[in-house]
Amino acid sequence: xxxxxxxxxxxxxxxxxxxxxxxxxxxxxxxxxxxxxxxxxxxxxxxxxxxxxxxxxxxxxxxxxxxxxxxxxxxxxxxxxxxxxxxxxxxx
Amino acid sequence: xxxxxxxxxxxxxxxxxxxxxxxxxxxxxxxxxxxxxxxxxxxxxxxxxxxxxxxxxxxxxxxxxxxxxxxxxxxxxxxxxxxxxxxxxxxxxxxxxxxxxxxxxxxxxxxxxxxxxxxxxxxxxxxxxxxxxxxxxxxxxxxxxxxxxxxxxxxxxxxxxxxxxxxxxxxxxxxxxxxxxxxxxxxxxxxxxxxxxxxxxxxxxxxxxxxxxxxxxxxxxxxxxxxxxxxxxxxxxxxxxxxxxxxxxxxxxxxxxxxxxxxxxxxxxxx
Numbered sequence: 166x167x168x169x170x171x172x173x174x175x176x177x178x179x180x181x182x183x184x185x186x187x188x189x190x191x192x193x194x195x196x197x198x199x200x201x202x203x204x205x206x207x208x209x210x211x212x213x214x215x216x217x218x219x220x221x222x223x224x225x226x227x228x229x230x231x232x233x234x235x236x237x238x239x240x241x242x243x244x245x246x247x248x249x250x251x252x253x254x255x256x257x
Numbered sequence: 258x259x260x261x262x263x264x265x266x267x268x269x270x271x272x273x274x275x276x277x278x279x280x281x282x283x284x285x286x287x288x289x290x291x292x293x294x295x296x297x298x299x300x301x302x303x304x305x306x307x308x309x310x311x312x313x314x315x316x317x318x319x320x321x322x323x324x325x326x327x328x329x330x331x332x333x334x335x336x337x338x339x340x341x342x343x344x345x346x347x348x349x350x351x352x353x354x355x356x357x358x359x360x361x362x363x364x365x366x367x368x369x370x371x372x373x374x375x376x377x378x379x380x381x382x383x384x385x386x387x388x389x390x391x392x393x394x395x396x397x398x399x400x401x402x403x404x405x406x407x408x409x410x411x412x413x414x415x416x417x418x419x420x421x422x423x424x425x426x427x428x429x430x431x432x433x434x435x436x437x438x439x440x441x442x443x444x445x446x447x448x449x450x451x452x453x454x455x456x457x458x459x460x461x462x463x464x465x466x467x468x469x470x471x472x473x474x475x476x477x478x479x480x481x482x483x484x485x486x487x488x489x490x491x492x493x494x495x496x497x498x499x500x501x502x503x504x505x506x507x508x509x510x511x512x513x514x515x516x517x518x519x520x521x522x523x524x525x526x527x528x
Contacts, residue, residue, distance in 0.1 A: 178446020183403050184453045191410050191457060198414050 196232040204228050211241060219245055259367040262374050262502075263392040265416075267408030269379030271400045272436040275472055275482070277376040278306045279492070280396070282481035283499040285340035289371045292331065294343040296388035297378035298354060301345035307334065308479025309342055318346040321358030327365055336484060341370070354387050363391045381415065389420055394430040394502075396463060400437050401449040409433070409458055432463035434498060439468045440511050464498030465511045466491050 208228040215221060225244035231237060264277045274297075281293040295303035298318065304310045309332050315325035320343075327343075334340035343366075346353070366373045377388035389395065395416050399409045416429045423429065435454060442448040455462055466472075471489035475482035483492045490512040497507045 180443070180446045180449050180453065183449050184457070187403055187406055187449075187457050190407060194407075194410070195414070 204230060207239070211243075215243060221245065259370055260372055260394060261363060261367070261392050262372060262394045262396060263377055263389040263416075264374060264396045264398060265377035265385065265389055265412050266379065266398040266405070267381060267385075267412040268400075268405045271398050271405050272466070272472075273379070273398050274302050274306050274376055275476060276396065276398050276434060276436065276466070276495070277303060277374050278481040279475075279483045279495040280499055280502070281340060281372070281374045282334075282337060283483040283492075283496050284372050284374075284502070285334070285337040286483065286487075286496075287499065287503070288339065289503075290339050290369070291372045291374065292341040292343055292366055292370045293374045293376060294366070295345035295376050296354075296384050297376065298345045298384055299347065299350055300378065301347050303376050304332075304342060304344045305479060306476050307342055307481065309334070309344075310479070313344045316344045316346040317362070318349045318353045320362055321354060327362065336480075352383065354383065356387065356390060359387050360391060381411065385412075386415070386419055389416055389429075391421055392416070392429050393422065394432070396432050396434050397458075397460065398434050398436055399454060399458070401435060401439075401443065401451075401454060403449070406449065406454055406457055413458060413460060431460050432502075433458055433460045434463045434466065436466040437468045438465050438511060462509060463501055464494050465509070466494045466498075467511055467513075 208226060211228065212221065212223055212226050215226075221243065227240075227242040229240040229242070231240065262280075264273050264280070266273050274295075277293050281291045285291045293303060293307070294317065295301045296317070297303070301316075304313050312332050315330035317330065319325040320327050320330050330343055332342045332344065334342065343362075363373060375388045375392065378384040389412075397409045397412055397416075399405050413431060416431055417423050420429050433455065435451060438451070439448055443450045451462065451465060467490050469489065469491045471486050472482055472491050475485035478485060482489065483495050486492055487496070493512040497510075497512075500507045
């Protein structure tokens with residue numbers, strides 16, 4: 166019946182596309198949920214810990230989380246300027 | 258014991274206010290003492306849908322700020338003596354609402370009513386979070402459309418994390434109410450089906466409100482659809498939903514519009 170109607174109307178059903186797009190999107194968004202606050206906290210504390218020893222540009226500290234089925238990875242990327250020991254000595 | 262129920266959705270225009278009015282009226286028609294509270298500060302509309310727009314003197318913000326007593330701000334419906342409205346302010350901004358203020362009003366309302374229906378504004382900002390803050394139950398109004406389903410999913414996440422119940426480790430009882438459903442289009446695969454929506458949102462279904470001219474007709478005249486035309490398809494769907502809210506087991510079905518011969522001949526099937 167459905168196929169017959171589709172044949173007559175000449176249109177293909179768009180609902181399955183909607184369903185699939187939603188499932189993919191929401192799987193991703195649910196993974197992110199609650200994450201921004203956690204990541205912001207981690208970033209702030211990592212920044213504070215490293216800054217006690219190295220002079221850093223706060224914008225060069227990136228904390229990222231990849232959620233996997235079995236394990237997740239926490240990626241911390243900190244760009245340290247060359248000769249940072251010297252800059253620390255100057256700062257202290 | 259009083260129940261606080263938030264009617265929410267994330268997305269605007271899906272039928273929160275219409276549904277709040279219809280569910281509130283249907284509960285009152287069944288003898289429950291009901292207050293509907295408009296949380297859409299600055300853009301109130303529940304008063305208009307209920308036909309009480311010219312009777313608003315004080316509002317929610319006035320009560321929060323102590324300018325008026327709760328009893329002065331409550332407006333009793335002219336048709337249903339068990340139905341009351343607590344309107345939102347039209348002039349203030351939403352920051353005038355405080356968590357403590359809302360909390361004390363809700364606590365006060367709990368002593369006076371069986372049901373406190375909180376009509377949430379769209380979005381996920383302060384008004385929306387305060388509307389759900391003290392909820393025991395939630396009705397998530399969803400249209401069979403991708404953006405609405407996505408926003409409902411977001412709101413479900415908030416109900417599970419940002420409410421007083423969630424913070425206490427309890428659960429807000431959640432129900433999905435699908436509105437503007439067109440079963441003919443769904444069966445042709447042009448619209449997300451009920452099964453699709455429920456599978457994606459993983460939340461129990463409270464009811465299916467069919468797309469219907471009766472909904473607009475009711476809001477045009479300022480009367481909840483369950484009151485304006487109780488025999489209409491959307492009214493019957495809302496009444497079924499309310500019976501489920503009250504714990505009855507009611508078979509889930511999409512009420513059918515009773516259409517005339519001409520419409521049928523023109524192929525406008527409503528089933």
